[in-house]
Amino acid sequence: MSIYPAHRTEGVIVKKLKDETMIYDLDNHSATCLNAVAGSVWDLCDGAHDVDAILEQSLAQDMASVEVALGQIGQAGLLQQEFISAGPTRREVFGQLIGGARVAAIAAPSVLSMAVPAAAQAMSCIGDGVFGCASVADCCDPDSICLGGVCTSFPGGGA
Amino acid sequence: MENQTLKPIDTTRYHLLERWHTPCFDNLNDLEWHDGFGVQSHGVRLGVRANDPEMFDQLRALMPTAAKPYDGTEFETIMSFVKGGKDPKTRTRHYNLVYQNHTLQGRSFRMEEALDRFQAWVSLSIGFMSSAGIFIHAGAVEWRGHAIVLPGRSLAGKSTLVSELLRAGARYLSDEYAILDQEGTVTPWYKPLSMRANPTAPQVDLDIAEFGAERAVSARPGLVVLCAYEQGAEWAPRVMDQGEAIMGMLDNCVGGRLRPAETMNALQAHTDLAPVICTQRSDAAKDAARILELLDAQIDQSG
Structure with a gap:
């Protein structure tokens, strides 16, 4: 069964930076920063692209990276439905990237979140x-x- | 607040705007209040009242430098000060209490501590509610028309670093808030420099003239330094990615939750132009020189 992830379009403020995407979640007052890889996955989470299409069109280099990015974006509460991945964890993906020494670390998706202080x-x-x-x-x-x-x-x- | 005469206002008439009003505030109104005065600063109308009219001179002196008298009856914030002390009849000792709207925000037997809390909440309320700019808890100075912004919480060493930057010739914007407009320009929040001899010591206010410094009116984005004091730490600056930098600044924003869209716009505009570095630091005088050197290079490079 194909999965067509869709990111939230309501209750969020999205800012495109030079290489990153910043998202402010108005529901829980948190801010999330996606690096270029995760940001490219986010951009394709429009409900019209399945994960294969996202892999093909995003900066992610393999399905594991797509799944990690979707998992983290979902964990930050920014997908309309939680994405449940059967794939490897971010740590495992990062380990593969480092171990393989074939891809720069920048190719790994990175999603950082913080609570905006009162x-x-x-x-x-x-x-x-x-x-x-x-x-x-x-x-x-x-x-x-x-x-x-x-x-x-x-x-x-x-x- | 400088050379301003504030008219007393009728305390039975003034009230909070509906957005900020709560039933608990009505309960607080049942206490006995005297006089009161209103001020307006950075678009925020703030009322002050106390249970003892002798407090008003002291409370007036704690208003922000930019505050102007306000004669209206509607406020975004009402600060209420209850003077404590010993009751000669019962020998009971009462707390000095500070309320911001209906919420108790300070309580101390020591008057100077209660006044500190009062002043802190006046500043914070204005920073939180202001529609005139985005308030970042930060030290800020101007150098060659550009701002150096030093975001950080208490005890991060902001005032010490600001004082050294002033000694080196920078002009003063604030040691408490950097105020950003939607283009990222920094405007001042003037106040005396508040220095502590050690983390547990009370703050002592120093005039910037003691550092041979002048005030700046505004400054273009120049350099943001996210740093924390740590004894013996090495100066090792790292340029932050813009997203990480915005998060670091957002962590020090006072009204980020109230006006997220404006906050994000201002931070993006500022970091589009100003590089953001983070480092630990330990020697304010040396670090001030390094910061000015970095900004000089940045300005010269950008022409």
Whole structure:
């Protein structure tokens, strides 16, 4: 049975960069960066190309790379339906590429995602005894912990 | 805020815009509030009130430099300050409390810490809600018409590096926010340099004149340096791919979630023109010289 993957067209902002594709997911406020290989696979995920056509027309060099790219794009929540691959993992594909020493590493698909921080995460840190932290990362003192919203350090110890 | 007289506003009349209003804010309104004043900065209208009118001079002094008086009654944000202290009758000690809209954002027995939180939330609220630019938590200076942007969270060493860049002749934009327009141009968020003697020490504000520096009005995209201070670390810059660079800057954006399309446009526009490097660093004076050298080469190369 042929698979015709389709990427999301709603709830995403897509930016084409020189060699990469940036996608902002408005539903969960995450940003994803696809390298050239993964980006070329993304471009062909229009529901009209099956995986064979994607392999033929994208920058992916073999079916394993296509499947890894689709798996990662799907994992980032950017496909309309999750892509389940029976193929090798990204690590295995990368190992083949490196081991084979025949293809530059750039030929491997790469999909990086991050959660876009909430506003408060980009503010100055909080001193000991002051309420306002959401996590230990908000406290100035690296030995403090965020306890009940208050940055708290313990004598002689720390977190 | 400089040389501005702020008119008190009628606290019984001012209210949050519907978008930001919550039932919890009505509960907070039930407390006793005095006076209040309004300001407008970067397109954000911000109201201030307190339970003690003696607080207003201190709170006014914490408004952003660019803030202008605002006499209206509708606000995107209302900051409420509850002065604590000892109650002589019951000998109970009360916290100083800071609310942004209905949310408690600061609580401390120490007044200076509560005021720090108040000021931080004033800045953050404006940065988050501003429609006048994309606020990136970053140090920023201008050099030969181009911006050097140093994104980073607290304790990344932004202010120290900014101070060394100023000593080397760069002009000041901010040590807290770089504000990008849709073309990627950087505009300033003026404030004194906030320095810490060590990670746990309180911030001390220093006038940029102490570094012999002047303010810049705006700067074209020049160089972005994503770096973190680490004792003994080697300066080893790596040029980042544009996508990775945008993600690094997005990680320091204040209003990225509220205005993602504008944020992505501004970051793309900025990184189309400005290379982004990442490195660890340990010696601010040497690193400042290296950064200026890199930008000089970049400017000379691009003609």
